Amino acid sequence: MILDFGYDTRHAQAAVAVAQRRGLPVPDPIPTTMAMVDVVMRAAHMKPPERPTVDDLPQTTAELAALIEERARAHRVAASYREVAQDFIEPLARRLNAQVAAQVASWIAMLCPEFDRLVKQLRSLSKKLPDQLDAHLINWGDPEVSAPWARAEGIAMQLDGIVGDRQTLARASGLQGEGGPNAELYAVAALPKPTTTDVVQHRLRTHISPELQRWKELRHDPVRRWLHLVRSEHLTIQLATPNEVRDRAAVRELWLEAIAVRGVAPVPGAKAIRAIEQVLQAA
Incomplete structure (x- = not known):
């Protein structure tokens, strides 16, 4: 998965892929940080529920009111996840880029x-x-x-x-x-x-x-x-x-x-x- 929002880790992740493919040692903190990146990116791209179709319409006004409240809550949660996730993007990108950059010389030597x-x-x-x-x-x-x-x-x-x-x-x-x-x-x-x-x-x-x-x-x-x-x-x-x-x-x-x-x-x-x-x- 690729970070965007101005904090690019594509080069770092490509380097890790090379190291893994060639069997070079990858320190444990790097996969851990990459897993964190995945968590943040899933949150940053969380989508609200899809628009309802005719088949999704309830039969009563009470059911419709409850459905609207449920969907409103889901929209608020998704928006909150997207906003909060962006707070973690920059520090995680900096951490991953620094961790990988520190390994480059030794990987090339190998x-x-x-x-x-x-x-x-x-x-x-x-x-x-x-x-x-x-x-x-x-x-x-x-x-x-x-x-x-x-x-x-x-x-x-x-x-x-x-x-x-x-x-x-x-x-x-x-x-x-x-x-x-x-x-x-x-x-x-x-x-x-x-x-x-x-x-x-x-x-x-x-x-x-x-x-x-x-x-x-x-x-x-x-x-x-x-x-x-x-x-x-x-x-x-x-x-x-x-x-x-x-x-x-x-x-x-x-x-x-x-x-x-x-x-x-x-x-x-x-x-x-x-x-x-x-x-x-x-x-």
Whole structure:
């Protein structure tokens, strides 16, 4: 059941559903609070008796008077329940949202072993597949290719499921999208931290950025997208906790800040190198 009235617990309840489906431990107070939410919502939506029909009309005026009094009492009770229930909606919503948010980091951490296991399997399978993964170039009639590809499809589907569940959990912590436009990538992969040599030699522009761009291009091709990630020589594939997404986004900003002070000279001078070092040391 979903709370409304401006006090939304949809993200919290969706996160609990993920935890329960995956067999993650849900502390007892959370189901208790959710049961309280159900009680309040039933009261908040209590309806008065339905309008009488011709068949419901009594035979005498005395019976009609009694029926009117009974229905009036039922209307008053329903209205009172709806009004009083709203007093409990906000505190219950705050309690449930806080209880669930407190569990998000640990729930996401519990998804990591399965994620790592699947990535390891996919990385092993990727070695059995051609370097070029263009569908038009793959010999689908070769069982040495089609068999590992079929397994890779299953693993990619499972990885997407884990990432989707992680996003549901992250929304319950209020940190969904905290990594900016690249939050989806940072949820599963981390850029290397820049060194002075990396900045001087344009590692971000020459090696890392093309990998990021290719990952974006493959957004509608999950199997190739995951294979691209596990074959990366520059990205670390690891499921992020909510705060780690923000940290990973900050690494890219550090790259850009260091590149900005490097300047555009083919070979930066000593002053530019000192500026790069200062930026990296200050991080």
